[in-house]
Amino acid sequence: MAGFLTMAKKEFYDIIGEKKFLLIFGTLLIVILVSTFQGGLQYSSSQSSTTTTTTMPGGQVPGGQGPGGNQTRPIQFMGSVSGLSQALSSMVTNFSLVGGVLAIAISFDTINSEKQRGSLKTLLSYPIYRDSIVYGKYVGGLLAVALVSVVTFMAGIGVFLGVTGLALTMDTVLRLLIFFGVSLVYMAIFLAIGLLLSIVLPQPSTSLLASMIVWLSSIQLIPNLGYAIGQILYPVRMTFREGGPSFTMQSGFTTIRAIISGLSPSTAYENIVNSILTTSELQFTSNQATIVSVSVDKALLTVAPSLIYFVGLLIAIFAVAYIIFTRQEIR
Amino acid sequence: MGPIIELKNLTKKYGNLVAVDHNNYQVMEGEIFGLLGHNGAGKTTTILMLLGLIPPTEGTAIVDGADIKENPLQARRNVGLLPENAGFYDNLNAKQNLSFYAELADVPEKVASDRCEKLIDMVGLGDKRPVKVGAYSRGMKQRLGIAQSLVREPKVLILDEPLQGIDPEGTRDLREIIRGLSKEKGVTIIFTTHVLYEVNRLCDRVAIMKNGVIAGLGTIPELRKQVNAAEGEDFEQVFLRYQGVV
Numbered sequence: 222m223a224g225f226l227t228m229a230k231k232e233f234y235d236i237i238g239e240k241k242f243l244l245i246f247g248t249l250l251i252v253i254l255v256s257t258f259q260g261g262l263q264y265s266s267s268q269s270s271t272t273t274t275t276t277m278p279g280g281q282v283p284g285g286q287g288p289g290g291n292q293t294r295p296i297q298f299m300g301s302v303s304g305l306s307q308a309l310s311s312m313v314t315n316f317s318l319v320g321g322v323l324a325i326a327i328s329f330d331t332i333n334s335e336k337q338r339g340s341l342k343t344l345l346s347y348p349i350y351r352d353s354i355v356y357g358k359y360v361g362g363l364l365a366v367a368l369v370s371v372v373t374f375m376a377g378i379g380v381f382l383g384v385t386g387l388a389l390t391m392d393t394v395l396r397l398l399i400f401f402g403v404s405l406v407y408m409a410i411f412l413a414i415g416l417l418l419s420i421v422l423p424q425p426s427t428s429l430l431a432s433m434i435v436w437l438s439s440i441q442l443i444p445n446l447g448y449a450i451g452q453i454l455y456p457v458r459m460t461f462r463e464g465g466p467s468f469t470m471q472s473g474f475t476t477i478r479a480i481i482s483g484l485s486p487s488t489a490y491e492n493i494v495n496s497i498l499t500t501s502e503l504q505f506t507s508n509q510a511t512i513v514s515v516s517v518d519k520a521l522l523t524v525a526p527s528l529i530y531f532v533g534l535l536i537a538i539f540a541v542a543y544i545i546f547t548r549q550e551i552r
Numbered sequence: 553m554g555p556i557i558e559l560k561n562l563t564k565k566y567g568n569l570v571a572v573d574h575n576n577y578q579v580m581e582g583e584i585f586g587l588l589g590h591n592g593a594g595k596t597t598t599i600l601m602l603l604g605l606i607p608p609t610e611g612t613a614i615v616d617g618a619d620i621k622e623n624p625l626q627a628r629r630n631v632g633l634l635p636e637n638a639g640f641y642d643n644l645n646a647k648q649n650l651s652f653y654a655e656l657a658d659v660p661e662k663v664a665s666d667r668c669e670k671l672i673d674m675v676g677l678g679d680k681r682p683v684k685v686g687a688y689s690r691g692m693k694q695r696l697g698i699a700q701s702l703v704r705e706p707k708v709l710i711l712d713e714p715l716q717g718i719d720p721e722g723t724r725d726l727r728e729i730i731r732g733l734s735k736e737k738g739v740t741i742i743f744t745t746h747v748l749y750e751v752n753r754l755c756d757r758v759a760i761m762k763n764g765v766i767a768g769l770g771t772i773p774e775l776r777k778q779v780n781a782a783e784g785e786d787f788e789q790v791f792l793r794y795q796g797v798v
Contacts, residue, residue, distance in 0.1 A: 227655045238643065339639030343700065346603050346633035347656045348625050550606045552597075 224349030228357025229364070236327050236365040245326050246369050249319040250376060256311035257377040261384030264308035268385075305396060306498035308385075312377055313494045316404055317487045318440060323369060324408040325432040327362050328415025330425035332546065337425065342551055351547045359416055359539065366408045374401050392500070395517050399497045403531070407490040410535045411436065417542035420549065439487040447481030447488075486534065489527050496524045553581040556708060556740050557602065561611030564597050564764075571597040573764035574611065579757075581707075582738040584730060586751045589761030590795060595744040596636060598761075599710050603628050616707055632706035636713045638697035642686030646672050646696055649685055650703050657704035664703075671699035676725055690717035698729065709733065711743035715750060723750065730754060752787040760794040767794045 236242050332355075335341040344354060378397060382389065414435050418428040455474035460467050482488040501514045521528070555578035564572040572594040579585045587595045600606045602613055604624025612619055618626035640649045647668050654664035672678055675695040680688070685696065694717050701709055711730075715723055727750065733739040745751060751758060752772060760768040760775070768775050772787065779793040792798040 223658065224656050227652065231652055235641070235643065337639075338641075339635060339637045340641065342600075342605065342635040343633060343638060343653070343697075344656070345605050346628055346631065346635070347653065347704075348629040348658075349656060350625065552600065552606065 222350065222353050222356070224347065224353035225357045225360075228349075228354055229361040232331075232358045232361025233364045236362060237368070241326050242323075242365065245319065245323045246372075249316075249323055249369065250373055252315045252319055253312055253373045253377040254380055256315050257309065257381040258384060260308045260311055261381045264381075264385050264387075305393065305500060306495045309381065309400075309498055310495070312381075313400075313491055313498075316373070317407065317490050320370075320404065320408050321411045321436050321439065321487065324362075324366055324411035325415045325429075325436055327365055328359075328412045328419065329429045329432045330419050331358050331362065331416050332419040333423055333425050333428055334419070336423065336551075345551055352543070355416075355543055355546045359412065362412050362416070363409055366412060367405060370401060370405050370408065374404070392517065396497055396500070396520075399517070399521070400494050403490065403493050403497070403528075406531055406535055407486060410486045410531070410538065413535055413538040413542060417538055417545070420542055420546045439485045443485035444482040444488050447478040447484075450481055451475070451478035483527060483530070486531070489531050493524045493527050493531065496520050553583075555579060556581040556616055557742070558614045559598075559611070560613065562598065562601060562608055562613050563610035564594070564601060564606065565609040570764045572601065572608075575764075575766055577759055577766060577769055579708075579740060579742060581740055582734055583756040584734050584741045584743070584754050586755035586758040587742060587744045587761065588748070588751060588758055588791060589744075593761040594764040595761055596712055597764075599633070599712055599742070599744070602710065603631060603633060630707040632701035632704060632709045634694075634697045634701040634709075634711045634714055636716065638693065638700070640685045640688075640693060640696060640700075643684060645682060645684055646677050646680060646699070649696065650699055653700050654703045659704060667703060667705075668699075671702055674702075674729065675699045676722070691719055691722050694718050695722060695725075698726065702733075706739065708740045708742070711741065713744055713746070715745050715747045723747075727754060748786075748788045748791055760791060762795055 332341070335344065345351065374397070381387075387393070411432075415428070415432050418431045418435075419425070422428040422431060451474040454477055455471040457474070458469040458471065460469065483492065497517070497520050499515050499520060501512050503510050504513045557579040559575045559577050562572055562575045563570070575594075575598065587598065589595050597606065601608050602615055602620060604620050604627055608621065612621045613627075614620070615627040616630045618624075618629075620627045641652070644652070650668040650671060651664055654668060655661075659667065672681065675698050677692060677695055677699070680692065685693065688696065694714065698711070698714065701711070714726060718726060730741055730743070731754065734741055755772065757769070757771050758775060759766050768778060770778065775794070776785075776787075776790050779790055781790045781793070789798060
């Protein structure tokens with residue numbers, strides 16, 4: 222496609238040369254390094270000192286040799302119950318927050334800045350398709366985001382491994398690669414949102430504001446909305462017993478909250494990544510709790526609907542941006 | 553020389569507003585063609601349609617043998633544009649800006665480098681080579697815009713208000729560039745302007761637009777004759793007569 226590579230190359234170099242990019246990239250890097258360092262320390266201390274047994278109802282000691290119990294392994298909090306998931310949870314949360322901001326900062330003025338500068342007409346007067354411009358700019362942004370992701374991930378995981386002294390197994394590498402891929406898609410979604418808003422809204426200041434509102438909705442409004450709607454439809458039941466009031470959450474509440482919150486890219490991202498990084502979980506059977514390991518396949522299967530939604534959302538947002546831009550009259 | 557641009561009932565409507573109303577005329581190869589009219593007369597809309605940036609509501613135009621509706625990419629392959637209020641990438645210098653556009657136009661790297669250097673000298677920005685465009689004045693940007701429009705050596709050059717923000721020296725230089733391109737290289741030039749004095753000095757033929765309609769078309773003497781302009785009456789008066797002001 223004529224002009225596509227030229228556009229992508231220029232966009233990439235423009236982005237990585239901008240001060241705002243370096244500023245947010247630096248912030249993300251610091252935040253990730255600090256969070257993985259802390260996560261690593263917690264992981265190490267949990268591995269060395271918090272081997273704990275927990276008494277379950279009926280006097281059983283899950284994982285221990287309780288009365289009638291047949292499990293021999295003690296539960297190690299942090300370490301083995303959910304593995305990487307808990308150790309890297311703050312990295313996931315921070316990536317979800319700052320990664321989204323970075324993607325928006327890169328893309329909020331992709332097209333309207335060209336209009337405002339007066340260079341869009343010039344660009345379009347060249348014998349190139351509009352596709353080349355929109356694809357080129359998006360791919361340029363995506364490359365910048367990929368660069369950020371690679372650097373932050375390698376630095377973050379490097380610090381984590383350095384602190385914990387963990388040896389990388391194939392399973393861990395696979396989980397981390399999926400974590401990286403999902404993070405890239407997450408940032409690509411916000412990149413597409415910024416691109417769409419820069420096409421629809423004529424002023425960069427307006428598209429920045431709109432992008433930030435979308436981001437805030439993703440991290441706060443939609444999850445809170447899920448909670449509120451869940452509460453309205455399935456209110457928490459309060460019953461009075463001898464020992465005082467008791468609150469019962471209806472199962473519908475959890476479902477509604479999960480569905481609505483899952484619409485938020487940030488929540489979907491965190492859910493997917495946390496599931497992928499969960500290496501083992503507690504499984505409760507009648508009066509006993511056992512630790513079962515969760516394979517990557519099983520984790521992927523569990524989050525498949527969220528993953529499909531995640532990728533579908535990206536394609537849908539980009540498709541809308543593409544269609545509007547290619548049909549827009551440039552005056 | 554035959555026609556290089558041919559408008560066939562070219563029309564653009566925005567709702568009830570008819571911006572360009574069934575325009576029919578030809579622009580000949582190598583001529584300097586002035587497109588005049590008040591603000592909102594339809595000049596820029598015509599230019600944008602010729603480049604395939606906005607689709608016509610009715611009719612079409614043929615640019616260098618290509619129909620703007622059927623093959624807009626081919627139609628603009630040999631057309632250079634200097635848009636009104638042309639902007640550049642402020643973080644790049646003149647050569648970097650021009651090289652980007654040359655790459656877009658598929659000009660080979662080696663050829664592009666030499667061509668960009670020559671164009672920078674031609675528009676009088678030679679001493680500003682290392683300066684980022686962000687530090688350029690409006691007039692300097694306009695000069696760079698002219699260089700940009702020539703970077704792919706087009707057969708047709710469309711200049712939308714090229715004299716805006718240019719000082720007298722720049723106007724004189726631009727006049728010489730336009731003349732040179734037309735007479736020496738056979739480039740067809742279409743330009744819109746409000747500086748009627750320059751139209752009088754430069755244009756081989758002129759189209760005067762009023763509310764989207766072609767109110768007058770021809771050489772300057774022909775236009776004067778059509779409205780029975782008195783001997784010595786300047787072109788501004790002639791133009792205003794076409795606009796129905798005088």
